[in-house]
Amino acid sequence: MDSLVKRSTDISNCSLVASHAASLTAVEHTWSSTLPNETLSAIFLSLSPAALTAIARVCRQWRAVAEWILYAGVFINETLSTSSPFPYNTLRCCQTIISHPHLASGLKRFHIRWISDHGDYYDPYLEIILSNLSQAISSAINIESLDLYLGLPSLPEYPISTSLVFPIGDVPFNSLRQISLNGIGHFAHNRLTHFLNFVPSIQHLRLPDYRDQMVLLPNALPSLVSFCGSPRAAATVLPGRPVQSLALIGQDYVTDLDLSRMAMTSIPLRHLDLSAMSVTPILLRNVSRNLSMVESLKVKLALRHTLHFALSGIRLLEALSHLLGAFYRLSTLDLSPTHVDYTGLSNGAEELSLCQSWQGACPSLRRIVFPSQTEWSFYEERRTWVPVLPEGSRRRPAFYSSSTTKKYLGS
Numbered sequence: 001m002d003s004l005v006k007r008s009t010d011i012s013n014c015s016l017v018a019s020h021a022a023s024l025t026a027v028e029h030t031w032s033s034t035l036p037n038e039t040l041s042a043i044f045l046s047l048s049p050a051a052l053t054a055i056a057r058v059c060r061q062w063r064a065v066a067e068w069i070l071y072a073g074v075f076i077n078e079t080l081s082t083s084s085p086f087p088y089n090t091l092r093c094c095q096t097i098i099s100h101p102h103l104a105s106g107l108k109r110f111h112i113r114w115i116s117d118h119g120d121y122y123d124p125y126l127e128i129i130l131s132n133l134s135q136a137i138s139s140a141i142n143i144e145s146l147d148l149y150l151g152l153p154s155l156p157e158y159p160i161s162t163s164l165v166f167p168i169g170d171v172p173f174n175s176l177r178q179i180s181l182n183g184i185g186h187f188a189h190n191r192l193t194h195f196l197n198f199v200p201s202i203q204h205l206r207l208p209d210y211r212d213q214m215v216l217l218p219n220a221l222p223s224l225v226s227f228c229g230s231p232r233a234a235a236t237v238l239p240g241r242p243v244q245s246l247a248l249i250g251q252d253y254v255t256d257l258d259l260s261r262m263a264m265t266s267i268p269l270r271h272l273d274l275s276a277m278s279v280t281p282i283l284l285r286n287v288s289r290n291l292s293m294v295e296s297l298k299v300k301l302a303l304r305h306t307l308h309f310a311l312s313g314i315r316l317l318e319a320l321s322h323l324l325g326a327f328y329r330l331s332t333l334d335l336s337p338t339h340v341d342y343t344g345l346s347n348g349a350e351e352l353s354l355c356q357s358w359q360g361a362c363p364s365l366r367r368i369v370f371p372s373q374t375e376w377s378f379y380e381e382r383r384t385w386v387p388v389l390p391e392g393s394r395r396r397p398a399f400y401s402s403s404t405t406k407k408y409l410g411s
Contacts, residue, residue, distance in 0.1 A: 040065045073109040080116040087114055087129055094132035104139035111147040130164055138167040145178040152185035166195035173199045180206035196220055208249045231258045239264035247273035259290035268293040275337035278302035288326035295329050300337035317354055325361035338371040355385040
């Protein structure tokens with residue numbers, strides 16, 4: 001009798017399971033037949049990666065749409081150590097992109113960053129990952145942003161294995177707007193230049209460790225808006241192109257010839273960032289002579305070279321007045337990257353005095369950020385300079401008195 005009841009119960013449970021499975025299949029069929037991929041994509045776009053990973057298990061259609069969204073933006077950060085010297089996550093991702101064309105076609109942002117802590121030496125197994133990485137890039141025909149920070153050693157004895165191979169003319173990267181390449185290893189000069197020659201859509205180019213001149217075709221990079229790199233590279237990239245923003249990286253000395261070539265853009269250069277190099281008064285003078293049309297200037301001053309101008313504390317910056325007078329369009333001067341020991345640093349009154357002095361030499365100045373991180377803005381109605389302390393900004397150093405701050409805020 002008990003066995004009969006147990007058997008009946010088992011049959012009943014199996015029926016329930018079968019019924020539930022049939023219901024899920026029916027729901028899946030209903031959703032799949034009533035919602036096209038475009039609708040599912042619009043719904044899934046607002047979901048987090050964790051949620052997309054979960055719903056990818058519902059059915060094949062949902063998986064295809066969820067994966068397509070997940071692989072639209074690939075951001076991989078890997079630390080390479082002696083115990084784990086190989087970037088396995090990057091390799092698996094590249095292999096997936098290569099083997100699934102629909103994922104490759106949906107890839108928009110491809111950002112890979114490797115951080116190595118086992119020295120500057122050649123790893124023969126990197127040839128495998130670089131080959132797959134090159135193929136993945138070639139298959140991503142709709143990519144918009146490519147950012148590679150690989151930290152590869154520049155060893156000339158391994159010119160192929162330690163270099164990334166760029167597709168040359170085979171793939172029309174019509175959507176590629178941003179490129180940042182750093183630590184991609186030793187490569188022949190014509191590899192990168194040939195690639196850039198065939199990608200006219202690039203607007204933002206960043207090559208922080210490329211120290212050589214670039215031989216580009218006259219009609220290459222017609223849409224380039226910003227460039228970041230060494231002075232030698234900038235001198236060959238900017239002429240004839242509509243570059244508005246320039247950030248220089250590298251040596252502290254820049255020749256007048258290179259600066260004069262940087263001024264040969266097809267439209268006036270508006271923004272200049274010199275925060276990645278120590279700027280001496282001589283270099284700033286040369287910059288003012290050749291790039292006098294800039295509207296915003298960010299500088300890390302080498303104050304050790306200006307001590308002979310010093311008065312007291314930050315008053316040594318008074319000597320910048322005669323240099324700023326050459327920038328006839330300058331509205332923003334950002335000195336926040338400059339390191340100054342707080343010992344003997346000026347207070348708010350001295351910064352106000354500098355603002356007035358610099359504006360006297362450069363009437364177009366409207367915003368100044370000092371090494372103390374304090375920002376001053378010029379109010380046209382009151383014809384005065386006022387310190388700006390936005391919510392969430394860094395606290396002012398202790399030497400600033402509250403009474404001084406209240407005075408300039410007009411309270």
